[in-house]
Amino acid sequence: MTKEEISYRRYLQRSGYAPQPISTALIDMDGVLYNSMYNHSRAWKRLGDEQGWHYEDNEFFLYEGMTGAAIIRLMEKREHGRDDVSDEECKRLYALKAAYFTAQGEVEQMPGTARMLATLRKNEITRVLVTGSGQASLLDRLNRDYPGTFFAPLRVTAHDVTHGKPNPEPYLMGLHKASSEPSQSIVIENAPLGVEAGHRSGCFTIGITTGPMAESVLTEHGADIVYPTMDDFADALPNIIELRKSFKL
Ligand code: CA
Numbered sequence: 001m002t003k004e005e006i007s008y009r010r011y012l013q014r015s016g017y018a019p020q021p022i023s024t025a026l027i028d029m030d031g032v033l034y035n036s037m038y039n040h041s042r043a044w045k046r047l048g049d050e051q052g053w054h055y056e057d058n059e060f061f062l063y064e065g066m067t068g069a070a071i072i073r074l075m076e077k078r079e080h081g082r083d084d085v086s087d088e089e090c091k092r093l094y095a096l097k098a099a100y101f102t103a104q105g106e107v108e109q110m111p112g113t114a115r116m117l118a119t120l121r122k123n124e125i126t127r128v129l130v131t132g133s134g135q136a137s138l139l140d141r142l143n144r145d146y147p148g149t150f151f152a153p154l155r156v157t158a159h160d161v162t163h164g165k166p167n168p169e170p171y172l173m174g175l176h177k178a179s180s181e182p183s184q185s186i187v188i189e190n191a192p193l194g195v196e197a198g199h200r201s202g203c204f205t206i207g208i209t210t211g212p213m214a215e216s217v218l219t220e221h222g223a224d225i226v227y228p229t230m231d232d233f234a235d236a237l238p239n240i241i242e243l244r245k246s247f248k249l
Contacts, residue, residue, distance in 0.1 A: 008247060018249075022241055024180035032210070048075065067134070072094065102137045111230060114146070116237055128175075129150045129157075167197060183202075189218075190208045190210045200222070205223050206223065206233065208233055
C-alpha cells in the first residue's frame with residue numbers, strides 16, 4: 001500500500017466518511033503559493049525589536065496562519081502584560097509590519113505550485129484560497145501570477161473571518177463558499193496552526209514542510225499526510241486524485 005492509500009484509509013476511519021472523489025481544494029497562500037514565510041518572519045522581528053519583544057529565532061513561523069491582530073495581542077500580552085491593545089493600535093502596528101514585509105521586495109512563487117494548480121484545473125477541482133493574510137501586496141498579485149485560478153468569490157482572507165487559524169472558521173467558510181463538504185475536499189497547508197485549522201474543519205489535510213518546521217510538527221497538528229516540498233506534492237497529486245476516484249474500503 002502507498003503512503004497515500006494508508007493515509008486516506010486512516011482519514012476515513014477517523015472521520016467516519018465514505019470515500020469520495022476530490023471536488024474542492026482549499027489552498028493556503030503564504031508558504032504554499034509564495035515563498036514568503038522568511039520575509040514575514042523578518043518583518044515581525046523588525047516590528048518586535050521596535051516594540052521591545054523578546055522572541056525565539058523561528059517563533060513567528062509557529063504563529064503563521066493567525067491574523068496579524070492576534071499575533072500583536074499575543075506578543076503585547078506576553079511581553080508587556082497588556083490586555084488593552086485597541087483595534088486601532090493593532091491596525092497601526094500591522095500596517096508597519098506589512099510595510100516591512102513589502103520593503104524586502106517581491107517574494108517568489110513557490111516552485112511546484114503552478115504545476116499543482118494546473119493539475120487541479122485539469123481535473124476540474126474547484127480552487128479556494130484560504131489565507132489568514134490581509135497583505136494587500138500579495139493578494140493583488142494572485143491574478144497576475146496564477147491567472148484564472150482563484151475567482152474572487154472563492155477567497156477567504158483575514159478580512160472575512162472573526163477567528164483566524166487554528167480556528168477552523170477560515171476553512172469552514174471556504175467550504176461554504178464552494179458549496180462543498182469536508183469529505184469531498186482537501187486542505188493544502190504548510191504551517192502548524194493552518195494544519196490544525198484544516199484538521200478541525202474535517203477535511204483531509206495535506207501538510208507541506210516548506211518552512212523550518214519538521215514533518216513531525218505538522219503530523220502532531222493533525223496533518224493526514226506530509227510532503228517535503230511543493231514539487232513533491234505536485235508529483236503525487238495526480239495519483240491522489242485517481243486514488244480518490246476509485247477508492248474502495
Ligand atoms: Ca501558510
